[in-house]
Amino acid sequence: MPPYLRGLLLGLALSALPAASPAVETSYPPTTTALTSSQAREDLELAIAALEAALPNIYWHQTPTEWRQAKTIARAHIAQIDDSEGLWRVLMPLVARIGEGHLSLAVSDAMKKRERDTGLLLPLSVLWNEQGAYVIAGYGEAADLPRGTRIVSIQGKPVQTLADDLMFAATRDGAIRTGILREASGNGYGVLLYRMIGSQSVFRLVLETADGKRIIRDVAGIPAAARTASTSPALSPIATLEWLDAGTAYLNVPTFSNKRYREAGANYEATIQKIFDELAQRNARNLILDLRDNGGGSEPNESILFSYLVEAPLRKYAAVEARGRHISVRDLSGTTFETEVFDDGEMKLQHRLPNGRLLRRNIPPEGLMTRWGRSSPVYRGRLVVLAGGNTFSGGAELASMLFHVRRAVFVGEEAGGTHEGNTSGYRWPVTLPNSGMTLRIPLLQFRFAWPGLPKDRGVRPDCAAPPNVWENGNTKDAAWRLARDMLRTEWATPDQATCPAEIISLSR
Template sequence: MKSILFSLILSLTLNVSLIAQTLTTEQLQTDFTRFRTALHEVHPEMYRYTPKPVFDSLFTATAAQLNRPMTQQEFYVKMMPLLVALRDGHIKWIVSGKDEHYPFFSEKLFPLKLYFLNGKAWIVGNYGQGLVPEGAALVSINGKPTTEIVQTLLPNMTFADGNRIGGKLEDLNRYFSGYYATFIGAPDTFTVTYRMGTEEKTVTLPTVTEKSIKAYVEAHKPAPQKPFRLTFTDKQTVIMTIEAFFTEGNGLKYKSFLQDAFREIRAKGIQNLVLDLRDNEGGEEPLGVLLYSYLANKPFRYYDHISVRQKKKYSFPTWTSKLYRMAKFLVVKKRGDGYAFTAQRGLKVTKPQKDAYQGKLYVLLNGNSFSVTTEFAARLHADRSSRPGGATFIGQETGGGYKLNSSGIFAITQLPNSKIDLGIGMFGFHMANVATYPYTDRGIIPDHLVAPTADDMLKHHDQVMDYTLKLIQSPASGLTKSE
């Protein structure tokens, strides 16, 4: 036990000293080379959104900037444009031993919880002293307008596929203080100008710590509920909430939940099913396939193919699944100019379940609907015209891409000098039969765009759910996305 504690203390001490130390140009170039090599050898869809010539020019420009000694933070920030150019919300860029959202500062953090919508921000909580009224609009921080701050941070954020910003804004809602400290600064105090009604005020606020932010978040968590649940609102309507595509305990609870839920839905003659997938960031791919089998009305293929970059051993030190390393020579096959992973349930033709639901379906999404959730929603969206009850999508555009999700098993390498971990999803999940979707860089765009207001957040009012239930009662009353 003592040796473990000593190792932990030593690791933290080394990490603190590394943050403060300066990396030489030789060390920076070594880490840059490892970074570039890892992307080229691992990422399955590196040029999906950014063409190779553009990427090559970005690499050249970044390498040229590593011409002087830098701190770990300077190097971390300097590499961000390359990560953002991937347009891959799964990419991981984490300072070893640190919280990924607070990589350099655990103190001197911004003290207000913010909510971003339509280019504006509102105060919806105080991490420290309650000196700013909740519901006020944020005008500026240390003299910099809110819009300018957002424009500074968004180009340094990766949580979105393609050219989506919804996932990034959701990330700002949760981790603004960490992003501000990393990419703008960590001053001793914050001068905040806010507007309440027609009155504008300026106050100077003390900073807070990472610990106090996390304590606030923990204290304001909603009461825990089962991650998979049914809520019957009337004799004809039920809400099915799935918070994540993960199994529980013995691995049977998700499967048994679906089996029991759809049997009950069928027995009660439910005509309206509301499927709530908001804030579901994904999980295990086969569980998305399984859920779709309870909604399909004919045999289907979920994925067209699953791309991988290469089959041979990587040329650099890396961690990845031992099982995959052992099995890849059997399950990775040549496909055109590249390779494909072939051992996945979603590649096969799957039949609908005997209790598959064919009634009216309403799917709730937001910017945190990501990864496996977006795959499932894309499959359902592409096939909805063939369902007797159709499918209506409500909420906000997903953070994940419609046609492609790069994730699956990760390969992780630590850059030798800066000690930053680079994690790359090894599989490119290409959805089947989605060619008619007109956008190559977007997520699932709801038929009815409904976004919670700051007032909704403060009052814990679920505007999206209320809108959906009213739409079920009076379909002609709904506002469409064009409005």
């Protein structure tokens, strides 16, 4: 069976185990997760209609045949659904396979309440990377499991199969795994697994200790409230600069969100200008740029930062496209759900095609360029970029731009956003009237002016250093040390840089 069909059937097979402008919404959100099959069908068909009407290119990361097959499978099982959790197990794999990470399906308040009140979750906090899954901490009957214990299987499923299942438990860009692995790390995996298979009174774990000993444990599922919440302090959104030596600096840019900067009492452009003024004044020769936690934010802040690293403006987008100014669909009962994509002022920046689609004009202030003017001062020294699964949206766009012009050496793991672009910008929230789940659909396709590498994948590291269980949450981890140590070696251009084997071995 093809992987995408297996993924769609995953939730259905496991469900037998224990258990932009506002859209039109029901007047009273559902207080229960119970559904009739006709209600489930109505929500499913509304979701399909909205996705097909609003996404600029639903076939960017899948073929029409694959989409038809996926819909057929979902519709074939909808008569078996009797609650919102079961509908999620049908709808989430369908949404996930589209391959748009900015597309999301939020559970209802009633589903969250049921999870809190009756859910029995995996009693583990887990670190996922591309090598496997490792115990960060255990709770309840699993509290004695040592940190770093490798997970071999859960409920009889090998860890590689569990990783494959995750690809249909959350949205992701293209075929990129790293973004989902970051989402599933920590306590996140317990929630995703609960949504995939329901409440479990007992989990059978096959584990391997650090000395290679294999053990089998049956541990009781625990309520969500029994897990330890993160005690990490809230990190500042403001970019920071740290000097590692007289000529080497570390620049951490955790967000491009103007809103978060305003909430912190700062201004993004002024902050970046001040940082690059300091780099120039102190004659920096080496720079580490950390984008590992940068999930994007406000356009065009990624391009502003690019303009301080590359002097010449770059044609970034081949096109920015929307389906039209107005999107409208009806559900099976005849209720209209609609949104306006652009207001009158924004329409002046759009070119209407004969088929009604809209293309952004290549004119200031944004257009299709990184920037219309030049920034000063421009940093011209050596650059190493830290990136990973949480490098998404504008963060991944900056990684792709820097990769395209071969400006930097990349260290870490594959970026979470595809190198050919993304569908993001404005999002249309469509609340499904019977289940109360909300589908948030991105409305603008940002297609880069260069091909994928390969298609459906993100910028991959020149030197791999995935997150490891021993340094979870530590910014200055093995990847950071690898970036620092690479700048202590001799190279003039990124293509000349190498990853010493002794350094790589420490980062894995």
